[in-house]
Amino acid sequence: MSGVRVLVGTKKGAFILTSDGKRKEWEIHGPHFGGWEIYHLKGSPVNPDRIYASQTSGWFGQVLQRSDDGGKNWEPVDNKFQYDGVPGTHQWYDGTAHPWEFKRVWHLEPDLHDAETVYAGIEDAALFKSTDGGKSWAELSGLRKHGTGPQWQPGAGGMCLHTVILDPTNSKRIYIAISAAGAFRSEDGGETWQPINRGLHSQYIPDPTAEVGHCVHHIAMNPKRPDVLFMQKHWDVMRSDDGGSNWTEISGNLPTDFGFAIDVHAHEPETVYVVPIKSDSEHYPPDAKLRVYRSRTGGNDWEALTKGLPQENCYVNILRDAMAVDTLDDKGQCGVYFGTTGGQVYASADGGDSWNAIVRDLPAVLSVEVQTLQ
Amino acid sequence: MIRVEIPAHLRTLAGVTTSREIELEVAEPVTLRAVLDALEARYPMLQGTIRDHGTLQRRAFLRFFACMEDLSHQPHDLPLPEAVVSGREPLLIIGAIAGG
Numbered sequence: 001m002s003g004v005r006v007l008v009g010t011k012k013g014a015f016i017l018t019s020d021g022k023r024k025e026w027e028i029h030g031p032h033f034g035g036w037e038i039y040h041l042k043g044s045p046v047n048p049d050r051i052y053a054s055q056t057s058g059w060f061g062q063v064l065q066r067s068d069d070g071g072k073n074w075e076p077v078d079n080k081f082q083y084d085g086v087p088g089t090h091q092w093y094d095g096t097a098h099p100w101e102f103k104r105v106w107h108l109e110p111d112l113h114d115a116e117t118v119y120a121g122i123e124d125a126a127l128f129k130s131t132d133g134g135k136s137w138a139e140l141s142g143l144r145k146h147g148t149g150p151q152w153q154p155g156a157g158g159m160c161l162h163t164v165i166l167d168p169t170n171s172k173r174i175y176i177a178i179s180a181a182g183a184f185r186s187e188d189g190g191e192t193w194q195p196i197n198r199g200l201h202s203q204y205i206p207d208p209t210a211e212v213g214h215c216v217h218h219i220a221m222n223p224k225r226p227d228v229l230f231m232q233k234h235w236d237v238m239r240s241d242d243g244g245s246n247w248t249e250i251s252g253n254l255p256t257d258f259g260f261a262i263d264v265h266a267h268e269p270e271t272v273y274v275v276p277i278k279s280d281s282e283h284y285p286p287d288a289k290l291r292v293y294r295s296r297t298g299g300n301d302w303e304a305l306t307k308g309l310p311q312e313n314c315y316v317n318i319l320r321d322a323m324a325v326d327t328l329d330d331k332g333q334c335g336v337y338f339g340t341t342g343g344q345v346y347a348s349a350d351g352g353d354s355w356n357a358i359v360r361d362l363p364a365v366l367s368v369e370v371q372t373l374q
Numbered sequence: 375m376i377r378v379e380i381p382a383h384l385r386t387l388a389g390v391t392t393s394r395e396i397e398l399e400v401a402e403p404v405t406l407r408a409v410l411d412a413l414e415a416r417y418p419m420l421q422g423t424i425r426d427h428g429t430l431q432r433r434a435f436l437r438f439f440a441c442m443e444d445l446s447h448q449p450h451d452l453p454l455p456e457a458v459v460s461g462r463e464p465l466l467i468i469g470a471i472a473g474g
Contacts (some may be wrong), residue, residue: 035383036383057383058435059381059383059433059435059436059469059470060381060383060384060387060423060424060433060436060469061422061423061426061433062422063387063419063422063423076387076419079421079422079423079427080421080422080427082427082428
């Protein structure tokens, strides 16, 4: 019997939503870690009952939690993220040098082949790796030290490493993205890195085509075609067909190309989803209509998906890690999910044609991940 | 026996469900550092949540109170008040009222 488990991180706890393969009836479990900000939860593709959660608080700092039974029970693991060596400085908002300081874990990416290995993207931007199920962490410092680090600058949400993508066909290749530094790629398992921002154009930095400094909001990949990447930048939706070496804009007929979330259909590598947001200072949908936009052509030509979504008086935001797809196949269509800062989690079981709120009144949603269970 | 009260969220994290207070054996001299060391030794999951891992400095939005005094800014190696050392008064670790 197949089913799905939706892992929802919110401003005040984690929630786990479960359903069978029909995705019509849902059970809501939680809050786990009530009162804490849960930036991200993600399960291991090797052992789906192994789930990692980033639990943070302005008072108490960072806690890392791990479950080995699908989220029913949790145990704290190591929360020590110490930069390798003397961390040095990056640019502060005013352009002055500012020391690197650990603040929180934004994203957890379990390894594709080993349930004990997991990557953590943190603020201030760095990538950490654990090979013992989160019991200890070590920085992959080649990223922070590769040369451009002193030029990185925080975005409005902090200088966060928020995206980690592992190539399923090449265990040595890792992609990451940082606000506001840009995208980076490693070909040797995270030891060495290079910026991959050619083709990005950002008018809010002194050199719009600089090697680093771009505010990349999120990157998505279809695992079946790992050389093709889709990016939602601060402004602009982009794609790369060569593993990030070159990017081209695919914003096309979107009503606005600002946004945070982006994802790719599980079975159609050219079908992409974004949720346009009005502007960088107005973080809600244009015309107060919540619309997911889908391109079946790999970009440029987008259609609004509105069935089941509020089409008036909607002023929520959809954050960068708050969209995901399942891998169920119903007449070729996968499930698509996203959460809002208004506390709704919407699901579509038909590739986006129609939507239902599977839960409505959670705290503001920070992240959504989906596990497809067989 | 030293009595320590920690915020509710940290009691939950540490799995302390039976009492608001935690009792700790701490060898003399009983200082703030010694009490925090003993607390973190019994509950390792609290490491990093009250004081920073590296510097061992108090986290900004926590305060240390005892005997109606704010001890937050005193050096961690000063002896705690006699009433705390004797167990008549608890050491209070308090989350600041700060938003959210």
